[in-house]
Amino acid sequence: MTNTTEIKGNWNELKGKLKQKYAKLTDDDLLFVEGKQDEMLGRLQIKLGKTKEEIQKVISEL
Numbered sequence: 001m002t003n004t005t006e007i008k009g010n011w012n013e014l015k016g017k018l019k020q021k022y023a024k025l026t027d028d029d030l031l032f033v034e035g036k037q038d039e040m041l042g043r044l045q046i047k048l049g050k051t052k053e054e055i056q057k058v059i060s061e062l
Contacts, residue, residue: 014059015027017062018030018058021062022048024047025047029043029047
């Protein structure tokens with residue numbers, strides 16, 4: 001997965017792309033809080049029905 005610093009720097013752009021790709025995602029689902037990345041990934045896993053690795057791959061490919 002792209003490193004955390006890189007994700008944080010581009011998060012608003014990535015968030016928009018994820019919301020375009022998966023319309024059912026909300027801002028709350030995509031809340032990126034320092035130290036809570038695993039919690040966010042867990043929410044995405046439940047909402048999208050994907051594994052953590054699949055979600056990390058989707059994010060890194062955006």
